[in-house]
Amino acid sequence: MATTKGTFIAIKPNGIQLGLVGEIIKRFEQKGFCPVGIKFLRASEEHLKQHYVDLKDRPFFPGLVKYMNSGHVVAMVWEGFNVVKTGRVMLGETNPADSKPGTIREDFYIQVGRNIIHGSDSVKSAEKEISLWFKPEELVDYMSCAHDWVYE
Numbered sequence: 001m002a003t004t005k006g007t008f009i010a011i012k013p014n015g016i017q018l019g020l021v022g023e024i025i026k027r028f029e030q031k032g033f034c035p036v037g038i039k040f041l042r043a044s045e046e047h048l049k050q051h052y053v054d055l056k057d058r059p060f061f062p063g064l065v066k067y068m069n070s071g072h073v074v075a076m077v078w079e080g081f082n083v084v085k086t087g088r089v090m091l092g093e094t095n096p097a098d099s100k101p102g103t104i105r106e107d108f109y110i111q112v113g114r115n116i117i118h119g120s121d122s123v124k125s126a127e128k129e130i131s132l133w134f135k136p137e138e139l140v141d142y143m144s145c146a147h148d149w150v151y152e
Contacts, residue, residue: 005079005082005083005084005123005126006036006077006078006079006083006126006127006130006139007077007078007079007083007084007087007119007120007126008075008076008077008118008119008120008125008126008129008130008133009024009028009075009076009077009078009087009117009118009119009120010073010074010075010076010117010118010119010133011024011073011074011076011116011117012067012068012073012115012116012117012118013067013068013070013071013072013073014071014109014114014116015074015108015116015117016071016072016073016074017071018108018116020108020116021074023108024104024117025038025076027090027104028076028078028087028090031080031086031090032080032081032144032146032150032151033078033079033080033083033086033087034078034079034080034142034143034144034147035076035077035078035142036077036078036079036139036140036141036142037075037076037077037130037134037138037139037140038074038075038076038077039074039075039076039133039134039138040072040073040074041072041073041075042069042071042072042073043068043069043073043075044069045065045069047132048064048065048068048069049065050132051129051132051133052064052065052068060113063113064113067113067114075133075134077130077133077134077139079142080150081151084120084121084122084123084126087119087120088119088120088121089103090103090104090119091103091104091105091117091119092104092105092106093105094112094115095112096109096110096111096112096115104116104117105117
């Protein structure tokens with residue numbers, strides 16, 4: 001579909017420890033998005049520093065890298081109409097106190113420093129993040145049989 005763009009979503013270590021992987025995947029599937037890449041891994045410090053390079057000068061950067069390296073993450077690529085923008089709305093604001101009811105961040109976490117999920121904030125960052133976390137051969141060409149029930 002020409003209007004489809006992919007987005008990168010990562011469930012962070014505490015999201016996994018809290019048993020939220022299935023719930024988060026369910027929300028994206030129920031919205032009509034298709035998973036085209038999913039992997040469960042422990043990212044190296046170097047990989048995480050590359051992922052968060054735009055935050056390297058922020059005072060919380062070392063703690064963020066340490067936190068993300070403290071356990072496993074679920075890295076995912078989702079496709080669908082307007083998936084980057086809609087995915088960000090589904091996640092909610094970085095600060096859970098500013099998130100709307102029903103968003104992932106408002107529903108499942110309390111403090112900014114322990115937010116349970118990452119989502120690309122633009123098409124450009126999605127492209128960069130997807131290529132950092134996935135090789136092209138790790139992504140599948142997949143379309144749900146429900147596609148025609150979701151899209152015109």
